[in-house]
């Protein structure tokens with residue numbers, strides 16, 4: 001099977017984008033997607049994005065997302081949504097700057113800006129543990145703040161001093177369409193992101209695993225963020241993770257209603273008016289190269 005692909009990146013979160021409108025991709029299964037996502041045996045990407053014809057009235061396209069390391073389908077990808085908009089416009093699949101797409105559980109509005117960036121209406125955050133899902137049985141959240149903060153002992157709680165890992169973590173749990181846990185840290189560059197991220201990502205209380213964000217507040221309106229993504233490890237940026245970290249900070253009263261987020265791969269701007277209003281994310285989206293691959 002020979003397929004055409006486009007390699008794209010948004011703040012360093014990288015994607016293989018496949019046109020399922022003009023080419024038949026019905027033979028693509030999880031194993032082939034995993035091969036495409038493999039950085040040694042395939043093209044290599046954090047996620048694979050599939051552009052398909054819309055199935056519902058009011059949508060322009062169907063937007064499907066697969067984690068590159070597993071080939072498993074996931075619900076959302078914010079950096080990918082910006083690349084999706086740039087892709088369908090640059091490939092001539094649409095000639096409008098406002099594009100509506102359906103993911104497996106949401107409708108998103110993507111808006112191409114005159115400066116080349118893309119703004120995505122990411123929908124409203126959801127805070128119920130069942131939305132992730134997260135099992136809180138037996139835990140007492142800190143409810144002094146507007147959103148519950150959950151505390152878990154880590155595997156290092158008996159020897160935090162010698163291991164250099166925290167004894168406990170406290171996190172906000174929320175869904176941006178996909179599951180997120182956000183931990184506030186003092187210095188994100190010195191925090192053991194790989195160890196804590198890998199442990200919490202696969203914690204049995206998260207039945208479908210979780211994306212883990214590590215957020216450092218620099219000022220009201222400015223934050224530094226690293227994200228250990230579900231099934232991807234630490235990526236250079238995570239769009240849904242940036243939204244989750246921003247709205248958690250805002251709901252906790254630590255952040256302004258618009259925040260610039262510095263990731264290792266670039267900057268994202270997140271705005272939210274609170275409650276059930278949608279989170280707006282703005283950031284870059286660029287094509288890196290395109291080609292064909294025989295699978």
Ligand SMILES: N[C@@H](CCC[C@H](N)C(=O)O)C(=O)O
Pocket residue numbers: 013046047067074075076077078079080178179211229230231232235237238239240241
């Ligand atoms: N890179 C993403 C999120 C991709 C999916 C995530 N790893 C998951 O499994 O939910 C983004 O930019 O949002």
